Amino acid sequence: MPSRSNGPAADMQAVRTLALVGAAAAGKTSLAEALLYKAGAIKACGNIERGSTVSDHDPLERRMLHSLNASVMHLTHAGTRIHLIDTPGGVDFLGQSLPALEAVETVAVVINAATGIEPMAVRMMAYAASRQLARMIIVTKIDAQGVSLAGLLADIQATFGRECLPLNLPDAINRQVVDCFFNRFGRSDFGPVEAAHRALVEQVVEVDAAFVDRYLEEGDVDPAELHAPLEQALREGxxxxxxxxxxxxGAGVAELLDVIVKLLPDPTEANPPSFMVGEGADAQPMQARPDPSLHVLAHVFKVTVDPYGGKMGIFRVHQGTVTRDSQLYIGDGRKPFKVGHLFMLQGKDHLEVARAVPGDIVAVAKVDDIHFDAVLHDAAEDNHVHLAPLAFPVPVYGLAVEPKRHGDEQRAWEILGKLAAEDPCLRIEHVAATNETVLYGLGELHLRVALDRLREVYHFEVRTRPLSIA
Structure with missing residues (x-):
């Protein structure tokens, strides 16, 4: 897929990171396509049914017409690099969705106007809040027949709180959306824009007493002066x-790009990630600083394994600068690896870049020891730095697995291990009491997809059966 990237942004204030989360069929993948197209990162919008989208590039995704993996993309708008992560919406694939939260400043909960608020949206909103990430809501399919957008906004506020306020409002007559933060004039499907503008300004100034006084005295505050309190309001939820x-x-797409660039936090404005030093009860908080001149701290939030090309680790840089010549340690490993080739991803396509600064999401390939949740660093004193662990659901749905061909037991174990390396919610275990190899996941669909991958990617056939009772 063609890309207009010309290397990572040198200025952290010109980097944004955004994870698209929410229920299956919320419209996340189509929204990513629309944003990429509007920003000129792709020549045309792909189509889910035709299997031509940037993010759903896996053959299984194209066959099932649903996202199964977190997919990393990037675009540039108004001189700002935007890293996007499109995540699966099924609960069986939380092992792909949740780690994306570790790589971004902002989580966008995507809600389909036609289906309303679904349990996955509630769940992901709670996860984002627990990690102290900035949150926003994007309502898609606003032109669907018979939807009540005003009713949906009321539902959103009843579910997530009165702090959920529109930055823009739909205008069906003109097939557009109307800004209500920088603009206070005009009408929308919800009535006069001024009421929404006042609600936003009042909500933002509440975090700063000086602006409260000005607002009470003058009746309004120029939104251009509200950047700092706006970022504070986002940080604090x-x-x-x-x-x-x-x-x-395309209605609202250009406006959403502007919102991302003008209003969402950059790496210097967000709450810092939850790094810790030490293990267990002795672990102490440590704050990474988004400064490109410091030593490197980066976090691997996704691993892919190619049957022929080896492992690829996808990571977010939190501190320092990673270059092709960087020598990086993996966790408490004693031997560093040389980066050599550093990539930005556009779905399945890799674009080689010279360096990555705090906020950038990049990848390294053919590093055998890299693994999910690893901290990459270039200083010995950071050997015991790690992120506070995510609360993954426990994989309890299990099937006994055995190779169809006798003598392939070791190979089966190795390939299942590769699948588990890509998904923290897949677990393999050998049960000595029954002499069974057991694959655990989050549900029947989760394991079915894993077994399909075993067959279609690794060309390895297995038999499955319910677990024996020891």
Missing amino acids: HLIPVCFVSSRS
Whole structure:
């Protein structure tokens, strides 16, 4: 897929990171396509049914017409690099969705206007809040027949709080959305824009007493002066912006890009990631600083394994600068590896770059020892640095697995291990009491997809059966 990238942004204030989360069929993948197209990162919008989207590039995803993996993309808008992660919406694939939260400043909960708020949206909103990430809501398919957007906004506020306020409002007559943060004039499907503008300004100034006094005295504050309190409101969860968009018609897409660039936090403005030093009860908080001149701290939030090309680790840089010549340690490993080739990803396509600064999401390939949740660093004193662990659901749905061909037991174990390396919610175990190899996952669909991958990617056939009772 063609890309107009010309290397990572040198200025952290010109980097944004955004994870698209929410239920299956919320419109995340189509929204990613619309954003990439509008920003000029792709020549045309792909189509899920035709299997031509940037993010759903896995053959299984194209066959099932649903995202199964977290997919990393990037684009540039108004001189700002935006890293996007499209995540699966099924609960069986939380092992792909949750780690994306570790790589971004902002989590965008995507809600389909036609289906409303679904349990996955509630779940991901709670996860994002627990990691102290900025949150926003993007309502898609606003031009669907028979939807009540005003009713949906009321549902959103009832479910997630009155701090959920629209940054723009739909205008069906003109097939567009109307900004209500920088603009206070005009009408929308919800009525006059001024009421929404006042609600936003009042919510933002509440975090700063000086602006409260000015607002009470003058009746309004120029939104251009509210950047610092707006970022504070986002950090503290005092404001959860709501944006409206139609990926099909393009309504609201350009406006959403502007919101991402102008209003969402950059790496210097967000709450710092939850790094820790030490293990167990002795672990102490440590704050990474988004400074490119410091020693490197980066976190591997996704691993892919190619049957022929080996492992690829996808990581977010939190501190320092990674270059092709960087020598990086993996966790407490004693031997560093040389980066050699550093990539930005556009779905399945790799674009080689010279360096990555705090905020950038990049990848290294053919590093055998790299693994999920590893901290990459270039200083010996960081050997015991790690991120506070994510609360993954426990994989309890199990099947006994055995190779169809006698004598392939060791190979089966190795390939299952590669699948588990890509998904922290897959677990393999040998049960000595029954002499069974057991594959555990989050549900029947989760294991079915894993076994399909075993067959289609690794060309390895197995038999499965329910677990024996020891």
